[in-house]
Amino acid sequence: MKIFDTLSVTEKELDTTSKVRIYLCGVTVYDDSHIGHARTIIVFDILRRFLESKGIKVEFIQNFTDVDDKIINRARTENVSSDKISSKYIENYFEGFDSLNVKRADRYPKATEHIDDMVSLIKGLVEKDFAYISRNGVYFSVSKFHEYGKLSKKKTDELISGARVEVDDTKKDPLDFALWKFADDEPRWESPWGGGRPGWHIECSAMSLKYLGSDFEIHGGGRDLIFPHHENEIAQSESYSGKNFAKIWMHVGMVTIHGEKMSKSLGNTKSVDFVLKKWGPNIIRLFCLSGHYSKPIDYSEDALKEIITKWRQVENCYYELILSGDEAAIAEDTKFIEDAIKETKKEFDEALSSDFNTPLATSAFFKLVKATNQIAASERLVSSISKMVLPALDQMLDILGLEVSQITLKEKNEINELISQRNLLRSQKNFQDADIIRKKISDMGVVLIDHKKKTLWMKQEKIGAEN
Numbered sequence: 001m002k003i004f005d006t007l008s009v010t011e012k013e014l015d016t017t018s019k020v021r022i023y024l025c026g027v028t029v030y031d032d033s034h035i036g037h038a039r040t041i042i043v044f045d046i047l048r049r050f051l052e053s054k055g056i057k058v059e060f061i062q063n064f065t066d067v068d069d070k071i072i073n074r075a076r077t078e079n080v081s082s083d084k085i086s087s088k089y090i091e092n093y094f095e096g097f098d099s100l101n102v103k104r105a106d107r108y109p110k111a112t113e114h115i116d117d118m119v120s121l122i123k124g125l126v127e128k129d130f131a132y133i134s135r136n137g138v139y140f141s142v143s144k145f146h147e148y149g150k151l152s153k154k155k156t157d158e159l160i161s162g163a164r165v166e167v168d169d170t171k172k173d174p175l176d177f178a179l180w181k182f183a184d185d186e187p188r189w190e191s192p193w194g195g196g197r198p199g200w201h202i203e204c205s206a207m208s209l210k211y212l213g214s215d216f217e218i219h220g221g222g223r224d225l226i227f228p229h230h231e232n233e234i235a236q237s238e239s240y241s242g243k244n245f246a247k248i249w250m251h252v253g254m255v256t257i258h259g260e261k262m263s264k265s266l267g268n269t270k271s272v273d274f275v276l277k278k279w280g281p282n283i284i285r286l287f288c289l290s291g292h293y294s295k296p297i298d299y300s301e302d303a304l305k306e307i308i309t310k311w312r313q314v315e316n317c318y319y320e321l322i323l324s325g326d327e328a329a330i331a332e333d334t335k336f337i338e339d340a341i342k343e344t345k346k347e348f349d350e351a352l353s354s355d356f357n358t359p360l361a362t363s364a365f366f367k368l369v370k371a372t373n374q375i376a377a378s379e380r381l382v383s384s385i386s387k388m389v390l391p392a393l394d395q396m397l398d399i400l401g402l403e404v405s406q407i408t409l410k411e412k413n414e415i416n417e418l419i420s421q422r423n424l425l426r427s428q429k430n431f432q433d434a435d436i437i438r439k440k441i442s443d444m445g446v447v448l449i450d451h452k453k454k455t456l457w458m459k460q461e462k463i464g465a466e467n
Helices: 035-053 069-078 082-099 111-127 156-162 200-212 223-241 272-288 301-322 331-353 358-377 383-400 409-427 431-443
Strands: 002-005 010-013 019-024 057-062 131-133 137-140 177-182 196-198 216-222 246-252 255-257 297-299 446-450 455-459
Touching: 002 246, 019 035, 019 200, 035 057, 035 082, 035 216, 035 246, 035 255, 035 272, 035 383, 057 200, 069 082, 082 272, 111 131, 111 137, 111 177, 111 196, 111 200, 111 223, 137 223, 177 200, 177 223, 196 200, 200 216, 200 223, 216 223, 223 246, 272 297, 272 301, 301 358, 301 383, 301 446, 301 455, 331 358, 331 383, 358 383, 409 431, 409 446, 409 455, 431 446
Parallel strands: 019 057, 019 216, 216 246, 255 297
Antiparallel strands: 002 010, 131 137, 137 177, 177 196, 446 455
16 A cells, blocks of 8 residues: 655555554644544544555554643633633544544543653753753754754745744744743643643654654644644654654645635634534545545535435445345346446555545445446346445445444334335325325435335435435
8 A cells, every 4th residue: 555655755655564553633622623624534534444444453543632722712711721621622522523433543642641751752852952941941943953844845944934933032043843831820730841831742742652652654634734743743753762753644635615724713614513414424524535635625515415416326225235136136237246346346445555545436436336226227136136245335335434324123114014005005096195105204214216016215314404
């Protein structure tokens, strides 16, 4: 498997000989997560699912930044403690991403639980003369790390003129960044240099090195983290350890709204809670996979509505397969579906193995759906063919993290009884009462699929945007 590495600007072979260690920069918990966060996390969820489907062991770490100026400011505004703010939004995070069918990480380390690890790392940097103590805190000396800028591909003079550099006249260099900030207000911890709290960048270095060690396989996050966050992580981590920090840097493109970057100041963010209520988990996951992970994608209601149409085809395919009859298969159909499965699986695997090309992978997935629906529409889908298709379809659904609405045995029996009543009424040409029963079935979220000799049905996911 090859993945584009931001650092080397090449596609690099992913080392899967032992296990794949992944560190994903998580959210700063001062507000609800939005569709931009969702895209990054869903991309890495599917990467993990794909690797695990190949029998590769994955160790997946995703942090929570729960000490930050934004959290402190929010706490002051609401007149509560910082930990109350962070706890609230961590709880909201899990509620939203569990609903998006994102597998839980192996660990979710919090910054506040790793202050000692950060202090130890900063101590090492001070002792090695990569950091110094100023009036306002402890700073990393960028000029001492000669490869600074290697991730963002910018020289230090360009970074000074083009980046948001924290103004502090006690710094030796405008690019030097805080490892520890002195503070008298809460939250605050003691350190050898004075009471205060950690800088943002040191948090992820401390947590990733603690749980994954140096030279782990993938460090990930949104493209907006390349500078300064990931650039600074590299500088402080490699200065401390003397080793390579991560083998591959994998960055996910932004989600825009009408071509504009999402921002709270513009009031155009779409929270995870909002998109879940409007579109549901499957549509959101497919939307997040609709463009190559490294490129931006635009949040468009028209594009999302098109995905609903495609998802209805998946539901139709799935229920046609599980409700197919036992008639003998036509040899031509068997050959057609065998070829479709073989071709689809090959395209799906090759797409994800080649820089994780999810648009091509989902295109292959929909090819199998279309081929199955063609046979079903021609009244020739039988159980022997279904038994061939279902394992392949289920595996792709699982890797993509998609879930077709299931139905209980009680509901199944009730639906079948109502369908029998409707068929009897139709045979008696009592179409008015038959339509009443159809409406009753529809109110259960079930859609009837009328064939020439039988009536099948499917349970449809309820999608708010259709109402």
